[in-house]
Amino acid sequence: MRSQFVRRSAAVVAGVALAAGGLGIAGALQANAAGTKATTVSAPVAAKSITIKSDKATAKVWAKISFTGKTSGIAKNTVVQVQRFENGKWVNFPATTKVTSKATYSVWVQSGRVGVNKFRVVAAKTASASVNVTITK
16 A cells, blocks of 8 residues: 555656646746747838929919829828918818829819918828929909
């Protein structure tokens, strides 16, 4: 009976030792995995840009003025908003259009404000340079 007890005790000790060793290995693997950093590789994002071109430098009051331009990095059907510089800030002008599948846009405006009107367009949080149009009576 004593030899059977010794064998069982030895088996239990061996089992505990293996389990502890296994936990040690698993713990080491887990610690090693926690120490590694995941690296993600992403493709470079195209810089967003938009241009503006006016068909007129000077126009009569309420005459149609066309703005055209090209976009880069801006999705098709993105809204293009015309803005005018008024009292030191850019204000949305009541004229919008959408970017075409060829990455272009076209929109026209009419202005009754005599003098130099400074316009720009904004799409996808990206603003164009400004263009001046002088409105005359």
